[in-house]
Amino acid sequence: MIRDKGLHQTENTSHSREPPHTGTLCGIWAVGLGLLIAASAQASSSESQKTAWTTKSQRREWHTLSRDDKLDYINAEKCLMSKPAKLGLPAARTIFDEFQMSHVLNTKVVHGVGAFLPFHRLFIHAHEALLQAECNYTGGQPYWNESLDAGNFSSSIILDPEVGFGGNGTGPLNCIVDGPFKDYVNPIGPGQTFSDHCIDRIISDCASEMAGRQSIDQCMRMQNFSAFGPCLEGMPHVAGHGGIGGQMLNVFSSPGDPIFYLHHAYLDKLWWDWQSQNLTSRLTDIAGPNVPAPFWFPPERNATSSPPPFCNSNWTLPPVGTPNRTILGFPVGWPLPIPATLDKAELLGSDGDPGNETTLGHVLTMYGVVPNRTIAEVMDIRCGLLCYEYI
Ligand SMILES: [Cu+2]
Structure with missing residues (x-):
């Protein structure tokens, strides 16, 4: 049931990699979650030190994949969409839904x-691991180099109706009407609501301008994670x-x-590119609050959003300290200064941090899709817990 990294490594330890919480999330999941997190976090720290990878996943740019490679990936994703859910999470019918x-x-x-x-x-x-474990996918998770299509998403080859993800939405519900995923009935969303609906899109070339080199270069110049993280998330x-x-x-x-x-996957590549500029410090550089600023989650977030209302090719991150910074109507950055008090009731599980400052010991809760991990375990992609490279 927990299928994390089974395909790509051999273990020289005898402990089970099955965490104790498989399939227990239904019904009592909220009550038991704290215990479960603690148990799997404990198991994971020793596990990641004692593994020997046999294969490194190669994550390649979608634009460079062959037709067959693209179809392999698309078919594997469709396979995840056809496999019954296993975890008892609300509303999820398939493994794709569980994600x-x-x-x-x-x-x-x-x-x-x-x-x-x-x-x-x-x-x-986790997505890459389950494509491989559940659907016999042998490639790595591809990424979309969006800077190639900045300002012109509507013409991207990623929207190809045959060897891509289909095009823009149409009609009153903005449903996609072509491509391999046009018939998928999604039971989750919009937002935190549950209803059967199509995959919908409202492509905005205007909003996609910010995917260009200007915003990326701006983030890459940041000297520490407390500046880089909000920049990448914000632009x-x-x-x-x-x-x-x-x-x-x-x-x-x-x-x-x-x-x-x-x-x-592309954003992860950008983070790794930034880390690679100075691995000595950036493999351990983490910062930020554990609770977002209140303006991050207004009630309207439960509805599918409209396209951004304006266009501006001269993107600049609002200065740190600007109250309620937004870009394209999206909140940007972290509350500063970080509040000393936090509302633990907002947190869905125990995060392993004693206060509101994110640390390497912070637990990432996966609700059973793969075992929970600490941030420390995902700081390096070079075959500790994670084993992949971007090419
Ligand atoms: Cu997200």
């Missing part, structure tokens, strides 16, 4: 916070979500569009 539900349950503690990039790194790793991240629109623009339910995984 989306895990994200919905995490949303308020993994956006606008220090754990944003670490959580999404583990989330994309390249928002550009991809806003540029595709519809479900992708919903901070809770965006993994209902399979493009999500190529978007976040």
Whole structure:
């Protein structure tokens, strides 16, 4: 049931890699979660030190994949969409849905916070691992180099109706009407609501302009994670979500569009590129609050968002300290100064941090999709817990 990293490594320890919480999330999950997190976090710290990888996943740019490679990936994703759910998470019918539900349950503690990039790194790793373990996919998780399509998402080859993800939404519900995923009935979303619906998109070339080199270069110049993290989340991240629109623009339910995984693999690559500029310090550089600023989650986030209302090719991150910083209507950055008090009731599980400052010991809660991990375990992609490279 827990299928994390089974394919790609051999273990020289005898302990079970099955965490104790498999399949127990239904019904009593909220009560038992704290215990479960503690148990699996304990197991994971010794595990990751004692593994020997046999294969490193190669994560390649979608634009460079052959037709067959693209079809292999698409078919593997469709396979995840056809496999029955196993974890007892609310509303999820398939493994694909379980990913989306895990994200919905995490949303308020993994956006606008220090754990944003670490959580999404583990989330994309989980997606790659399950494509491989459940669906015999032999490639790595591809990524979408969005800078190639900045300002022109509507013409991207990623929207190809045959060897891509299908095009823009149409009609009153903005449903996609072509491509391999046009018939998928998604039971989760918009936001935290549950209803059967199509995969919807409202592509905005305007919003996608911010995916260009200007915003990326601006982030890459940042000297520490406390500046880099909000920059990447505020600009390249928002550009991809806003540029595709519809479900992708919903901070809770965006993994209902399979493009999500190529978007976040790309963001993960950008984070690794930044880390690689100075591994000595950046393999351990983490910062940020554990609870987002209140303005991150207004009630309207439960509805599928409209396209951003304005266009501006001269993107600049509002200065640190600006109250309620936004870009394209999206909140940007972290509350400063970080509040000394926090509302633990907002947190869905124990995060392992004693206060509101994100640390390497912070636990990333996966709701059973893969075992919970600490941020420390996902800081390096070079075959500790994670084993992949971007090419
Ligand atoms: Cu997210």
